Amino acid sequence: MNDAKILVVDDEPAIVSGCEMILSEQGYHVETCLSGREGLKKLQTVPFDLVLLDIKFPNINGIDILKILKQKNIQVTAVIMTGKGTIENAVEAMKSGAFDFITKPFGEEQLLEVITKALESLTLIKENENLKKQLYDKFDFNNIIGHTPEIQKLFEKIQRVAPLDSTVLLNGESGTGKELFAHAIHEKSNRSKELFLAVDCSTLASTIMESELFGHVKGAFTGADANKQGIFETTSRGTLFLDEIASLDMDIQGKLLRVLETGEYKPVGSSRIKKTAARMVAATNRDLGKMVEKKIFREDLFYRLNVFPLHIPPLRERRKDIPEIAYHFLKIFSRKAHKKIHGFSDDALSALVNFDWPGNVRQLKNVVERLVIMCDAQELNYQSLMDNFQTDSQPAECSSIPTNLEELKIAKKSLLKDRFGPIERSFLRQALDAAEGNISQAARSVGMQRSNFSAMMKKHGIRF
Structure with missing residues (x-):
């Protein structure tokens, strides 16, 4: 210096x-x-x-x-x-x-x-x-892209709950960024200097999950050659994020409830009670209330987790954020690929905004990465988008063969919505863009009556 x-x-x-x-x-x-x-x-x-x-x-x-x-x-x-x-x-x-x-x-x-x-x-x-x-910047709100009222309200709620030790339950579809919001809660809390640990409850069998959460003592089971600290002990002063908490079996749910109520737990194979002060943030993409009704999720645990529920809106409910998010990923992947791609054409960006994004932000990220890899131009246009636009969460052809006419109709409707819907929406958008927003002219150009064209626009939520 x-x-x-x-x-x-x-x-x-x-x-x-x-x-x-x-x-x-x-x-x-x-x-x-x-x-x-x-x-x-x-x-x-x-x-x-x-x-x-x-x-x-x-x-x-x-x-x-x-x-x-x-x-x-x-x-x-x-x-x-x-x-x-x-x-x-x-x-x-x-x-x-x-x-x-x-x-x-x-x-x-x-x-x-x-x-x-x-x-x-x-x-x-x-x-x-x-x-x-x-x-801090990595998990600050400045890095969670969104200026729609839904996201701003969410930020305000996080600012209120983060400094407290209250349990938070994040609910949102897959790919909405629940872990990012959980980490933002941790970084804005009084525990920000302590450990944040994320655990995906859907990836581990129940026997392994118990040992991971609570630890075990030597000889507790075959292969337990030494004592092992559990996650609750490791994060005792920090924040524990349990993702996909709906995946836990009823036995683990009961033990988790005890931790939330008393802060106490027992390592597997031990008779000694341990204490933890870990803050709990849980997340799910399933309706826990309905799971309680079906008796596959404990009602008492649900109420313990649901102290401060936060709903993460899907991308289709905050379409105005899509351009900013898309350009954010474009910048990242262009830099990684050593390419100078300046942006999206108007019709390509319009198509991105009007797509429903069943896989949410994660899917948008994957699509932009794929487009950057395949692009040799300085702009991502509509044609390159259509050539490489594959959804990352394609529905199965049919989870089971329909057994009656009603099930057949439901399966057909689902497939049409998932597969044909994006094509139909892009078809409308392309016609409208070519006609500079004139609905009558757009309808004539594709050989449709204006009323039918307008009805199809309404169906897809397209407004001009």
């Missing part, structure tokens, strides 16, 4: 000029003051990385200067210069925020050693602050 800006404050001209010469030769930017009041004034008006400050002045001492800087939240690393008889004052100065002190008279090597250490410490502090800022 040889480009650091250093202020030398001392009422002895020989000390000031000597320090200035030594530090300037090392490449530091050095300014000087011959009185404490002058030094304080300069520190309040000009930013410095470090101040080399004498502890004694006629009208004000170095400790008072440090206290004033602290009160006014002026960030500067301080090294105190002190005489042999004022070591106690130097210790007091360090309690007031000084990094270190150096005793007069001192040589060049002593001075450079203490200055180097102070600036190295400053560099580490700045790097740590930058890392914290990067982490």
Whole structure:
């Protein structure tokens, strides 16, 4: 950090000029003051990385200067210069925020050693602050893209609940970004410096899940060769995010309920009760209320989880956010692919906005990535979109063969909606764009009556 800006404050001209010469030769930017009041004034008006400050002045001492800087939240690393008889004052100065002190008279090597250490410490502090800022930005609302009223209301609710320890239940379709919102809750809470841990409850068998959550003792089961900490112990002061909580079996649900009610649990195979203070954020894409009615989810656990429910709206309910989200992903994937793709054509962007996105933000992300990979132009146009537009969550041809006419009609309707719907919507949009929004002209161009064309627009929620 040889480009650091250093202020030398001392009422002895020989000390000031000597320090200035030594530090300037090392490449530091050095300014000087011959009185404490002058030094304080300069520190309040000009930013410095470090101040080399004498502890004694006629009208004000170095400790008072440090206290004033602290009160006014002026960030500067301080090294105190002190005489042999004022070591106690130097210790007091360090309690007031000084990094270190150096005793007069001192040589060049002593001075450079203490200055180097102070600036190295400053560099580490700045790097740590930058890392914290990067982490905060990653999960700050600025990184959750959305300006629609639905998203803004969600942000407001998160701001209210995040500082508390209340259990939060996130409900939303697959791909809406529930984990991102959970992490935002953690980062805006008083636990932000502690561990955030996400667990997908749908990926582990119930026997393994119990051990993962609560830990186990040696010999609890075959292969348990040693004691193992559970997730509740690991995140005892942090936040535990349980995704797809509807996947838990009834036995685990009962044990989870006990943790929520008392903070107590037992590792597998142990008779000893442990305590946890972990904050719980759960998420599901299923209707837990209906699962309670069907008696496949515990009612008491549902009410414990549902203390502060938050609904994450699907992408089709916040279409105005789609262009911003699409351009966000376009920027990311263009950079990764070392391509200069400037944007979407108007008709391509219109098609993205009017698609229903059953896979939500995750699906939009996958589609944009695929388009970037296949694109050789500087713009993603409508044709390239249609050539590569495949849904990432294609419905199964039929989970089972219909057994009667009513089931056959339902299956047909579902397939038409999922497969033909996007094509029909794009067909309307293309005709309207070509006719510059004139519905009558668009209908004539495709050989339809205006009333039928308008009805089809209404069906897909397209307005001009």
